[in-house]
Amino acid sequence: MFFLSLALFAAACSKGSTSEPIVTAAQTHTYYVAATGNDAANGAIGTPMRTINYALGKANPGDSVIVRGGSYVEKVAFKKSGRLDKLITLKAYAGEKAVIDGTGLTVSGKESLVTISNVSFVVLEGFDICNLKSSTPWANVNGVTADAGSGNIIIRKNKIYNIEHNVDPAQGRSGHGIEIIGNTADVMKNVLVEGNIIHDTKTGYSENLTINGYVDGFTIRGNTIYNTENIGIDAAGGYSANSNPSFNYARNGVITDNELYNIDMTRGPVGGVHGHGAIAIYVDGARNIVVERNKVHEADRGIGIVSENDAYPTSNCIVRNNFVFNCWRTGIYLGGYLGYTSGGTRNCYVVNNTLMYNNKEKGSFDEIEGEIRLTEQCFDNVIKNNIVYARPVDVFVHKYTATGSGNVIDNNLYYTTGTPQWIWGSTKDNVITDFNAWKTASGTDAGSIYGVDPLFISTTLPDLHISPNSPAKNAGAVISEDINGTLDIDGKTRIVNNKISKGAQQ
Numbered sequence: 001m002f003f004l005s006l007a008l009f010a011a012a013c014s015k016g017s018t019s020e021p022i023v024t025a026a027q028t029h030t031y032y033v034a035a036t037g038n039d040a041a042n043g044a045i046g047t048p049m050r051t052i053n054y055a056l057g058k059a060n061p062g063d064s065v066i067v068r069g070g071s072y073v074e075k076v077a078f079k080k081s082g083r084l085d086k087l088i089t090l091k092a093y094a095g096e097k098a099v100i101d102g103t104g105l106t107v108s109g110k111e112s113l114v115t116i117s118n119v120s121f122v123v124l125e126g127f128d129i130c131n132l133k134s135s136t137p138w139a140n141v142n143g144v145t146a147d148a149g150s151g152n153i154i155i156r157k158n159k160i161y162n163i164e165h166n167v168d169p170a171q172g173r174s175g176h177g178i179e180i181i182g183n184t185a186d187v188m189k190n191v192l193v194e195g196n197i198i199h200d201t202k203t204g205y206s207e208n209l210t211i212n213g214y215v216d217g218f219t220i221r222g223n224t225i226y227n228t229e230n231i232g233i234d235a236a237g238g239y240s241a242n243s244n245p246s247f248n249y250a251r252n253g254v255i256t257d258n259e260l261y262n263i264d265m266t267r268g269p270v271g272g273v274h275g276h277g278a279i280a281i282y283v284d285g286a287r288n289i290v291v292e293r294n295k296v297h298e299a300d301r302g303i304g305i306v307s308e309n310d311a312y313p314t315s316n317c318i319v320r321n322n323f324v325f326n327c328w329r330t331g332i333y334l335g336g337y338l339g340y341t342s343g344g345t346r347n348c349y350v351v352n353n354t355l356m357y358n359n360k361e362k363g364s365f366d367e368i369e370g371e372i373r374l375t376e377q378c379f380d381n382v383i384k385n386n387i388v389y390a391r392p393v394d395v396f397v398h399k400y401t402a403t404g405s406g407n408v409i410d411n412n413l414y415y416t417t418g419t420p421q422w423i424w425g426s427t428k429d430n431v432i433t434d435f436n437a438w439k440t441a442s443g444t445d446a447g448s449i450y451g452v453d454p455l456f457i458s459t460t461l462p463d464l465h466i467s468p469n470s471p472a473k474n475a476g477a478v479i480s481e482d483i484n485g486t487l488d489i490d491g492k493t494r495i496v497n498n499k500i501s502k503g504a505q506q
Contacts, residue, residue: 029059030063056088072099076115141164147188156194169270175202178208190218199228225259237251265300292320320504334381351383375400384409385484388414414449415450
């Protein structure tokens with residue numbers, strides 16, 4: 001149901017998204033802000049106000065605050081809630097660059113350039129949000145934070161960059177580009193984060209776009225994240241976001257149509273400890289999350305449905321119809337951390353993804369992590385219909401331990417120009433180089449094929465779309481529309497005449 005209500009909410013916000021709002025009965029005032037304005041003015045377009053916060057203090061349900069081009073050095077906070085039919089909108093003036101600028105502002109504890117706290121039915125759209133930096137130990141530096149039960153919010157088409165916590169990792173290096181955190185007993189619902197660009201941040205042990213705690217119903221769509229030092233998108237559970245354990249995980253969300261690249265922990269000092277350890281799209285202890293139609297490349301690791309917490313297994317998630325290529329380590333990752341957690345990954349699907357040329361570097365145990373990696377406590381997961389195009393020295397599927405059970409691996413297409421490798425039940429030993437031996441050892445992949453070129457459009461650009469005569473074409477196994485999805489990587493119909501192709505493209 002949250003998908004429907006979010007769609008209705010987004011539709012209510014779509015009018016005037018490319019031009020200035022029209023004042024109607026449901027939108028009673030438009031207040032303008034300009035760098036040359038005056039807060040004593042009435043906020044008309046010819047007599048604008050000077051500060052965003054002052055204008056937001058005037059705004060009531062149905063009102064808009066439109067900000068002309070220029071730099072605004074202030075920490076902005078929404079003061080009031082709107083209503084379903086009367087949103088409060090904070091928006092940059094069309095065609096002009098309005099910058100919410102943190103240059104010179106201090107950070108004490110956890111602070112953000114834009115805060116949406118305990119308010120609902122609000123829109124933030126079209127700003128550059130940048131240059132908030134701190135060298136204070138144990139600070140938490142954020143571009144945008146939404147929390148305290150805020151719901152029915154849209155964060156759209158903003159550019160967020162130069163958000164930096166410049167301290168040693170031992171001093172709590174932390175921050176976020178956008179943080180959605182359900183930290184109260186009031187659930188956060190209908191959260192839409194779309195079309196934003198987050199880049200050149202220094203978030204330390206934290207992430208660039210985070211959904212954590214009691215958030216039930218969210219869509220993260222069409223964002224671009226690049227040149228970052230840690231995790232790109234994270235839907236999390238099991239941390240200290242919410243004091244009630246039953247509320248302390250994100251749930252019922254969609255992460256779709258995003259592009260992430262240069263997600264590289266070695267860009268910052270944390271990488272000196274962990275190397276290429278960041279995951280571009282990370283579901284960690286959350287439940288009922290769909291990760292689909294994303295493009296991930298030149299990241300440390302591609303997509304993870306993993307758990308770092310014993311009591312919060314990542315469960316009932318679907319990873320489908322994604323391109324994952326040229327990552328430093330694994331392409332798609334399931335399970336708990338070796339010797340560290342027992343939460344693991346349960347009842348998840350990894351279907352119809354296209355992976356190519358990951359594992360440019362060995363993992364922390366001097367092992368090839370694998371294009372598809374299963375570590376601790378994987379139970380009842382399904383891995384089907386994937387195209388796995390490995391480097392000449394690479395591992396197709398790597399299952400590390402004997403923990404877990406009930407996993408189904410089948411109907412995949414494996415190809416390499418080098419020697420095929422699979423590993424079952426070992427960190428780096430017991431390498432299997434014969435496909436039949438792999439099927440016998442693992443008890444999986446009876447319906448998969450190895451050694452047939454999937455015929456990508458290009459492996460040098462790369463372009464992972466398949467040619468019309470690809471052996472992957474219409475060769476997959478239809479599970480259901482709910483599992484396989486309705487659309488492929490290009491937004492075209494996923495299942496046609498009850499047939500489905502292997503990989504992300506129909």
